[in-house]
Amino acid sequence: MKQFALWSALIIAVATAASLAMVHFKPTSATWQQLVRPGPLSARHAYLSDRCTTCHEPAVGVTVANCTACHANAERLLGRQPTAFHASIEECAACHIEHQPTNLRPLVMDHVALAKVGARTLARASRSDADSAATLKSLETWLRIQRPEQLDANSTREALNCAGCHDRRDPHFKRFGSDCAQCHGLESWIIAGYQHPSSRSKECVQCHQPPPSHFMEHFSMVSQKFAGKEHARVDECFECHNTTSWNDIVNVGFYKHH
Template sequence: MSLKWTLIGIPVSAGVILAFWLATPGESTFKQPAAWQRMAEPGALSAAHAHLESNCAACHTSVKGVETANCIICHANNESILQRQPTSFHANINSCVECHLEHQGRASRPTKMDHSVLAEIGLRQLKDDADSQIELLRLQFIIGIYHGSSPHALITSEEAVLDCATCHSNDDRHFQLFGQDCAQCHATDRWTIPEFRHPSPNSLDCAQCHQAPPSHYMMHFKMISARVAGKPHARVDQCFQCHQTTSWNDILGAGWYKHH
């Protein structure tokens, strides 16, 4: 199309739209803000935010987009998030959009946990806080050590600086026997370690990694557990006397046993 026709077409198109606008009754759906918002909507909101579908300004700020301040208006006092250890970090974070994605459809869950992003946000906050420069330097030093060679292939150097225990110590099945640097063995997308191979079934050092349940430190152990295994004189720290490495419930001489 030539420049001449382009220059003619633009004002003509604008004129047609203006004429249509003026000819349309004021109460027409076409003239309602919600109608124009729907035209620009990239996709349906999740069920949790569906009630905001006709109110873009509840989340979006003109020119700037989604701002954290808009999220805080609704979620600042969400005790179910702030009082649970795995999610309490939200009280100190000042960015939401990296992990909470919307307009993905009604059935979508607007949460995508990305530990690399969390580390990036944390480092950015430390950089902006003059009182945290020493901590920032320490973490950057750690990242520098791991850069290109993180603790293992399933974790990035940025993720390695996160303090896993802050969110997950209540889930620590090792009872801190291995310390709190979970990233040395675990990945951020799963706790299981496919490469892990249990030591020989003949090992007698179970207590180095395992701690007996509370019931084993009561009369329950001598009265029931030790007798079921046929080891009435076994000590609580002698796991190998009763248990097999296939499962805690696989008892030597008794087979699969689950008392409770």
């Protein structure tokens, strides 16, 4: 048994050495591009594999101008609140990582990188140039700091204005204010250890707002009838709703939309 393990370790070592040698032994006809190729391009960019200079400026590196030359027309991206910042950002590679070893989509939402890019954009825009007023204006919607040096390693959450990018999906209807960072982290909206009040609570309206349909005829025609609570008022959510899901109706079960 022991000997077998020793043998396989040896074989692996020899094989690794051989493949390493292969890596270093490149045919001399290879172009510089092949020699410095750090990894494959992402699937959607794979068609550019023989056109490195569409992204890389010789002697400069990847330029934003090259990215935006192909991506300027991103209406959907600019029309969504959390990604609208693309209109004023001048760095791309922190979140869109190319040449990765696996075939991942070249996308990570990195809020720490976002804050740093924001601070650098602020520094550039503060020095007067043609676009600076417009850039400063659009930074205002999502960056809370006014001077670049206000950002340090520990203050990412304070530097970003969460509501500027996320309040259109605020499930609390502004009842908890607009300082999302007071309660939320950057990785997930779930709050570890949070326990929802009991379904026996009668305080539901403190934290929840009824949907518009509850102020329309729909409420008496459908909601009250389905729940079998013809006399429950709109603000008595607890009469009809469980806390598991808004479609989980007390003593009736799930309401199915059609």
